[in-house]
Amino acid sequence: MDAGGFLVLLLGLSTPVASKEAWSYVEVRDGAHMFWWLYYADSASAQYENLPLVMWLQGGPGGSGTGFGNFEEIGPLNRDLEPRKTSWVQAASVLFVDNPVGTGFSYTDRPDAYATNVATVASDMLVLLKNFFTEKPEFQSIPFYIFSESYGGKMAAAISLELTKAITKGTVKCNFSGVALGDSWISPVDSVMTWGPYLYTTSLLDDYGLAEVNKAAEAVKQAVEQQEFLKATEMWSVAENVVEQNTNGVNFYNILTQDSDENHKLTHLALQILRHIRPLQRQSLSDLMNGPIRKKLGIIPQNVTWGGQADEVFTNMAGDFMKPVVDIVDQLLTAGVNVTVYNGQLDLIVDTLGQELWVKQLKWEGIPSFNKLRWTPLDDPASPHITGAFYKTYKNFAFYWILKAGHMIPSDQGPMALQMLKMITQQA
Numbered sequence: 160m161d162a163g164g165f166l167v168l169l170l171g172l173s174t175p176v177a178s179k180e181a182w183s184y185v186e187v188r189d190g191a192h193m194f195w196w197l198y199y200a201d202s203a204s205a206q207y208e209n210l211p212l213v214m215w216l217q218g219g220p221g222g223s224g225t226g227f228g229n230f231e232e233i234g235p236l237n238r239d240l241e242p243r244k245t246s247w248v249q250a251a252s253v254l255f256v257d258n259p260v261g262t263g264f265s266y267t268d269r270p271d272a273y274a275t276n277v278a279t280v281a282s283d284m285l286v287l288l289k290n291f292f293t294e295k296p297e298f299q300s301i302p303f304y305i306f307s308e309s310y311g312g313k314m315a316a317a318i319s320l321e322l323t324k325a326i327t328k329g330t331v332k333c334n335f336s337g338v339a340l341g342d343s344w345i346s347p348v349d350s351v352m353t354w355g356p357y358l359y360t361t362s363l364l365d366d367y368g369l370a371e372v373n374k375a376a377e378a379v380k381q382a383v384e385q386q387e388f389l390k391a392t393e394m395w396s397v398a399e400n401v402v403e404q405n406t407n408g409v410n411f412y413n414i415l416t417q418d419s420d421e422n423h424k425l426t427h428l429a430l431q432i433l434r435h436i437r438p439l440q441r442q443s444l445s446d447l448m449n450g451p452i453r454k455k456l457g458i459i460p461q462n463v464t465w466g467g468q469a470d471e472v473f474t475n476m477a478g479d480f481m482k483p484v485v486d487i488v489d490q491l492l493t494a495g496v497n498v499t500v501y502n503g504q505l506d507l508i509v510d511t512l513g514q515e516l517w518v519k520q521l522k523w524e525g526i527p528s529f530n531k532l533r534w535t536p537l538d539d540p541a542s543p544h545i546t547g548a549f550y551k552t553y554k555n556f557a558f559y560w561i562l563k564a565g566h567m568i569p570s571d572q573g574p575m576a577l578q579m580l581k582m583i584t585q586q587a
Contacts, residue, residue, distance in 0.1 A: 179207075181295070182456055187286040190268035191260040195287065196225045196456075197295075198235060200252040207252050211302040211336065211584045214254040215247075216318075218309025218344070220280075220476045221469035223263030224255040226448045228308070232569040233576070238444055240451075245573030250581055252298070254291070258284060258314065259476065261468035263448075264459055273468075273475035277484065281317040285325055292333045302336040304584055309509065309566060310480075312343020316487045323494055337497030337555075339583055342509040342566050346483045346517035347391075348383050351376045351398055353512035358406060361414060368405030375401040383481055391481035402507075411508040413565030485517050492523040492556055499557040499583050503564035503571065511560060518558065529553040534560065541574040548575055550582075557583070 179199040184192050200207040215233060217224040230238045233247040234255070247253050257263030259274040260283060267273055274280045292299050305322075307315035319338040325331040344350070355372035358364040364372060375398035382391035402409065403418065410416040448465035459465075491498050500518060502511045519530055532551045539547025539562075549560045559579055564571040580586075 182458070183294070184458065185287045185290045187260065187283040188272065190272040191283065192266050192268075193256065193258060193260055193283060193287050194225065194264040194459075195254060195256045195291065196229070197255075198248045198253045200250070201235065201248050202250065208297070208301065210586075211251045211304055212254060212298050213247060213251040213304050213306050213580070213584070214256060216256065216258065216305065216307040216311035216315050217262075218307075218311045219262065219469070219473060220259055220310050220314070220480075221262050221472035222309070222311070223257050223448075223466060223469070224311075225257050225263050226444055226465060229255050230444060230447065232308075232567060238447060240447075243573075245569070245577045247569075247577060247580055250577065250586060251304075251584060252301070256284070256287065258287075259472055261472040261475075262466075263469075264456075264463060264465050266460070266463045266468055270471075273471055275475050276479040277314055277317040277482075280314050281321040284314075284318045285321050285331065288322065288333065289325070289331045292331060296332075299332045300334055302584065303333045304337050304339065306339045306341065306580070307343060308341045308568075310344045312340035312345060313484050315340060315343070316345065316484050316491065319491055319496060320487050320494075323491070323496055335496075337499065337583065338491065339499040339501060340488075341501050341568060342503055342506050343500070343514075344480075344509060345488060346485050346513065347395070347481045348380050348483065349516040350509050350513035351379045351395060353510050353516065354398070354402060354507065357507065357510045357512050358402070358409070358414070363406045363409055363414060365405075371401050371405055372398070379481070383483075388481050389478045392477045395481060409507065410565075412567065413503075413505045413571070414507050415505055415565075483517070485521070489522050492521065492525065495555055497555045497557075497583075499559065501559035501561060501568065501579060503566060503568045504560065504562045505565040505571075508566055523556070525554045525556060529556055529558075534558075537575075537578070539572075539575055540578050547572065548579065550579075 182196040184194050187193050200210040202210060215224050215228045217228050235243060235246045235248045237243050257265040259280045261267050261273050305315045305319055315338050322335055326335055354376060355369050359369045379391055379394040379398055382394050408418045410418050445466060453459050488498060500514060502514050532553060534549040534551045536546045537548040537550060539545045547562055551558055561568050561572055561575055569576040
């Protein structure tokens with residue numbers, strides 16, 4: 160379905176007066192329906208045909224790209240329906256997809272239709288992308304990038320590898336040009352094992368706290384090494400509790416802020432959902448999505464509520480949650496795919512220390528040369544002569560260190576995130 164944008168909605172007009180949009184559902188498996196929402200690029204200097212297409216994947220799993228990514232981070236309007244100055248739509252067409260199935264406006268018809276691992280997530284997305292590029296052939300030749308955040312990065316890596324294979328086979332027609340992994344859950348153990356040192360060096364743990372956090376992290380590591388991944392997910396939740404108790408409630412998404420004390424009598428899975436899914440579905444955003452947006456879209460089934468199945472999405476993926484996908488990143492690099500890693504300085508849940516660990520251990524032949532490079536500073540576009548980031552790149556691999564940003568980089572440092580987008584997509 161094509162539509163003209165929010166001015167149509169707000170002014171009650173029947174003809175498009177704003178940038179072009181489209182949205183639809185794709186049944187990716189029997190009983191599994193995925194929702195996507197496309198904004199055509201709206202640039203004063205170029206037509207959408209001359210700008211890239213970016214697909215945005217949210218984290219969780221269970222976080223909605225059409226909701227949080229759209230209205231809280233990179234879409235044309237913010238949660239109050241006001242224009243966003245740092246919207247990525249000014250530099251690219253942006254495709255938001257609610258995945259895995261059950262996320263956002265995506266839904267399942269039955270309990271056994273949820274994805275339980277990233278392999279199913281990737282195969283579902285391949286069905287959607289094949290459908291999308293068939294329905295929108297104008298995008299088949301346009302450079303296509305996958306950008307992601309948090310658990311979305313783990314999914315993006317797996318999707319990118321399957322997409323590369325599908326393009327080679329000729330089953331999907333698109334101009335896949337690269338993947339960007341933002342604060343991504345690529346190597347969960349490396350993240351957890353560096354929580355203690357990171358918090359200690361930022362004066363958020365004392366010696367006793369460091370010892371307790373490290374002990375809890377070691378239990379996570381042992382479960383992973385023993386291939387007991389559901390147990391590892393439970394131990395991860397225990398480790399988070401230990402962090403909260405010793406830091407008086409540090410926010411896992413930004414260490415300069417604090418979480419309120421929640422009910423720690425909940426089960427492990429319930430606690431994880433509370434910490435990592437609910438923040439992506441604040442009441443004001445839920446009211447927007449289930450109110451004006453639902454009305455605007457006009458195709459949401461009556462029995463579907465935005466975010467209504469998010470908890471089940473997370474629960475069904477719990478056994479896959481702590482599995483690493485570093486080997487997939489290696490395969491992407493070896494296949495010549497452009498891979499970018501970017502991370503926020505103030506993020507704890509996926510701290511930069513942990514990202515550095517798995518990156519330095521990549522088996523890709525270019526990594527020794529990459530590791531020898533010195534980084535280059537980037538000015539913050541919003542504050543000339545003030546460093547906003549560092550980056551380095553070698554062949555088809557790049558790393559961006561984004562300063563003064565937490566887990567959600569576009570919402571914390573919008574101008575810098577937009578500049579990074581343009582650099583990755585070769586517009587700057």
